Amino acid sequence: MESASKETASRCTKEKVTASRCTTDKEKGAHIFEIAGYSLKKDMGVDKFVRSTIFTVGGYDWSIRFYPKGTYESPEGCMVICLELMSSNAEVRTFFQLGLVKHETGLVGSMFSQNNKVFSFKTRNNRQYHLFILTSSLETKPVKYLHNDLLKIRCDMTVIKESEVYETVGHSEIEVPPSDIMEHLAKLLDSEEEADVTFNVGGETFQAHKIFLAMRSPVFKAELFGPMKEKKMRRLTVKDIQPAVFKALLHFIYTDSLPDFDDLEGDDNCEMIRHLLVAADKYAMDRLKLMCQNILGKSLDVENVATTLALADQHNCDKLKDVCIEFIASSDKMDDVVASKGYANLKRSCPSVLIDALEKRSRPRIS
Incomplete structure (x- = not known):
């Protein structure tokens, strides 16, 4: 009996643990x-x-x-x-x-x-x-x-x-990893699991989830859940957008980021961003539209500034338009701008914005 009591007492003795x-x-x-x-x-x-x-x-x-x-x-x-x-x-x-x-x-x-x-x-x-x-x-x-x-x-x-080095009491801190929700959403898009709408774009099909599209774009919300649409609509045809551009648009909707365009360089990369800006404008996705404007604004040269200015004017990109006009106004290569392919189109389609650029260039600069 005494031996059992000692064993019980031994088990109940608290072990002192220190940590640093x-x-x-x-x-x-x-x-x-x-x-x-x-x-x-x-x-x-x-x-x-x-x-x-x-x-x-x-x-x-x-x-x-x-x-x-x-x-x-x-x-x-x-x-x-x-x-x-x-x-x-x-x-x-x-x-x-x-x-x-x-x-x-x-x-x-x-x-x-x-x-x-x-x-x-x-x-x-x-x-x-x-x-x-x-x-x-x-x-x-x-x-x-x-x-x-x-x-x-x-x-x-x-x-x-x-x-x-310092002494700690117990082990109360539990490491929390960074958020990986965007990674999960990207996988959801790629796996097409539980997708409930299919888009036909230029002969290619893309599956997605209505609720995500409606959450990110008021235009998609109106198309998929508006009073004029049927609740069970599962297939939509998208015109005037290239498949690669629509794929990039879906990537942004799910991850809030642009995909890598590693296979595109120079003019091809700029052309993709221009098309993506048009798509962002079509679906009223303002953040994506601003991101595209920022990239195009940093990629201006005498060959593409006229084309970019026309695009900015057509799609109400006031910030990008101001950057283009400032570029033309401050450029010492106006003859090269006039000789570019995009200048003739700008002159024909957006004469007023061209006048703004030329007027700004003609103003005397204050040093």
């Missing part, structure tokens, strides 16, 4: 350094550079140097981008991506650098990182990285801050 935790914080930041008038700077000489303003990430100061003709230490035929730690007596561990920005997407090109490095102010080599870029790789494909003679350098940084 080591945490490592990080801070993310990005800096974009714009080189306006690149053609005027590219021959400034070896070891000559232009420097960005000093920017702060993780409590440390940084700057970017750009050497158009490279340095004495760089390979021949290379330009150099240099990321430099400016904070004195500092040692910092970082992850960063550094390179030229594609003007169509605003992202750093995949050909550039993604590294981790410990920066130390003690020596020159340790407080700087040099990225060598073949000048020919930029100038043979200027449409990707040069826009109106503007070159953009971007650095995305993650600074690892000092670790901290």
